[in-house]
Amino acid sequence: MILATGATGTVGSTVIDALSGSDDRVRVATRDVEAARAELPGVDDYVTFDFAHPETWGPTLAGVDRLFLVRPPVVGVDPIREFVDAAARVGVGHVVYLSVLGAEKNPLLPHRRIERRIESSGVRHTFLRASFFMQNLVENHRRDIVEHDEVFVPAGAGETSFVDARDVGAAAALALTEPGHAGRAYDLTGPEALTYSEVADVFTEVLGRRITYADPSLLAFARRMRSRGTPLPFVVVMLGIYTTARLGLAGRVTRDVETVIGREPIDLREFVADHAGSFRR
Template sequence: MTVWIEGATGKAGRRVVEALTAAGLPVRAASRHPGEASGSVTPVRFDWYDESTWANALGNADAVFLKGLDSDDEAAAIITRFLAEASAVSRVVLMSAVGVDRTPNTAPRRAVELAVERSGRSWTILRPSWFLQNFDEDEWVFARALRESNELYAGTGASKVGFTDTRDLADAAAAVLTREGHEGRSYTITGPERLTFGEMAELLAKTSGRPIKHVDAKPEEHRRHFEKSGRPEAWVNHMLHLFKLVRAGVFTAQTDDFENLTGRRPRTPRQYAEENWQPTPQR
């Protein structure tokens, strides 16, 4: 089996590439800016908004890992066309997000889930919670403000979140791609404990020795914070919507799905922090 991985240079896709190559599978690693080939990984240029890239990127893949298109109203239509053209692909694993199944069928991400379910392929949906890697790898969401001003900007109130390590999401993806019995099923991939963003800021502060503080910003202040650093309006609206969902408790979900799929406990926020937030040595 050759697996085509979308978003292969991103926080999740990169780890899915690693998990599948570790499992001995050839991988086609798709993104707009592919890197260098190595081992069983073939990087391929792919752009959702340039259909001329689709067929070459897919090549001989017979399974796909889809990240989907976030807040684009056309996402479901685009993915339906993509899967219709991908006639050799028999297995589809979609990375969605916690709570998407409880949104209206017309919401872009839910519409993508339904498009995959109706694609006529063997499908599995993974719904992870907020990624721990947003704190150190996602410049736009949290990493830049944390680095520049020790601020964890998140208008999330006191709601708890079952943060997911993207390495666990990747191991779950490898499990459902390489083993039988997951067809037509959906799994919610969360961490083993729930923290508020305030507790997360305390954990990062304690581990790094830095004065990191949670800024529980109101939506308008949050909008100004994001817009100040040039984020596009559609992205800002999408993020503010996600913070609203956190406040509403949508990401408080915690399940055993990861452990049932892989036979081990998911990584804790503390493990993530200890691996990524150690104090920087003084020169």
């Protein structure tokens, strides 16, 4: 049985999708079984699960031999590390963990602290160190594009190697079901690194209307996000991510998506075309 945490999230939902044709039994771990059933129909099993409620962990892990592990952005490192220990105790044989590009260089990063606990658990593992998801452009920045015809992020002229979460999900499904991925860490990026000016140009071309890159200051960005009710901790995380891009540290491109899934990664043009309906006025 494969257990998917974060199954209703951006990457997890694509993992479930990619696993739908496989012979393996799949269990969705969620805080809301009815909502997950509606969102992800046809999965073998659904279980009520919360990292903050260890009493839900036993039934969640019963009979599981492989685990797709996501740290929800709102959950601290400690419950995740304790969940890794619990998975090791009950004999889970392989953990595929959704990490972040460059995690290995920063021992203080939550993702690296979780990776290290997985390494020391003795359980076979695969780390998927993903670059910035294209899906953030829909989930966090759609309104600026729809209402103002602008990409409004404080990333200066820095490049980002955007990856489509569907490719990350496809890689996760293969790492969970194929031999040969244990002990590996994959740096999952898209096919190219783009500045946000270039991102705006792709939107212009695909949507057929002029989209510009606003390049706001950090303060102007934080103000706009807060005025929309975005929680402060999330604004702070975004400021960190866009500052990393501004400093030129988010543009590394690798071939690991192709290595794992056997085809070229999805590029931004295809992503925008697939989501064009969300960006129309």
